[in-house]
Structure formats: structure tokens, C-alpha cells
Amino acid sequence: xxxxxxxxxxxxxxxxxxxxxxxxxxxxxxxxxxxxxxxxxxxxxxxxxxxxxxxxxxxxxxxxxxxxxxxxxxxxxxxxxxxxxxxxxxxxxxxxxxxxxxxxxxxxxxxxxxxxxx
Numbered sequence: 001x002x003x004x005x006x007x008x009x010x011x012x013x014x015x016x017x018x019x020x021x022x023x024x025x026x027x028x029x030x031x032x033x034x035x036x037x038x039x040x041x042x043x044x045x046x047x048x049x050x051x052x053x054x055x056x057x058x059x060x061x062x063x064x065x066x067x068x069x070x071x072x073x074x075x076x077x078x079x080x081x082x083x084x085x086x087x088x089x090x091x092x093x094x095x096x097x098x099x100x101x102x103x104x105x106x107x108x109x110x111x112x113x114x115x116x117x118x
Contacts, residue, residue: 001038058093
């Protein structure tokens with residue numbers, strides 16, 4: 001994964017840390033595909049990052065589900081749109097009664113629909 005990141009960035013990752021942190025979440029998200037690519041090539045660190053992130057997200061979903069049952073969960077964003085293996089990993093980690101829907105519209109649409117429904 002380190003070599004993939006270096007090739008993508010044109011220099012060692014450590015040289016890009018200030019711009020990554022300055023760019024916030026979108027800057028880091030732009031390089032998410034490196035983790036997925038490294039996973040496919042068998043990189044142990046990338047596989048651990050993938051599993052940890054899927055576990056963390058699933059834990060949040062399960063906790064919410066325990067407090068107030070979730071029937072449908074809308075997945076929105078580039079990670080879910082471009083990496084179906086992440087959707088599959090999440091589905092395997094959450095209660096099977098929760099239906100997952102992938103969306104490619106801005107999250108604001110879902111909020112507006114929910115407000116109209118209420």
C-alpha cells in the first residue's frame with residue numbers, strides 16, 4: 001500500500017501529510033481507492049484498514065439499531081458507489097433485517113424526503 005500511495009502522490013506519503021490534513025476528509029477520501037486496490041493485491045495492512053473501517057461502521061449501525069430499530073439504511077457517497085465490496089462487508093456485519101439501499105443523490109434529498117414524510 002505504501003508503494004501504491006507513493007506512486008499516486010509522486011512522493012512519500014509523509015511529504016503530503018500537511019496538505020492531506022489541510023484538505024480534510026475529501027483529501028483523504030480521494031486516496032481511499034489505494035486501500036481497496038492494495039486489499040485486492042493481498043496487502044495485509046490494507047486488509048486490516050478495510051476490516052477495521054467496516055467493523056466501526058457496522059458497530060455504529062448495530063448500536064443505532066439497538067436503540068431504535070432500523071429497517072432501511074441508505075448508503076450514500078463515493079465509497080459505497082465505487083466499492084461494492086465495502087457494501088458487502090457492511091451487509092455481512094449488520095443484522096440481516098436491515099435493508100441496505102445505495103443512493104447516488106446528495107444526502108440533502110433524503111433529509112428533505114424524511115421531513116416531508118414527517
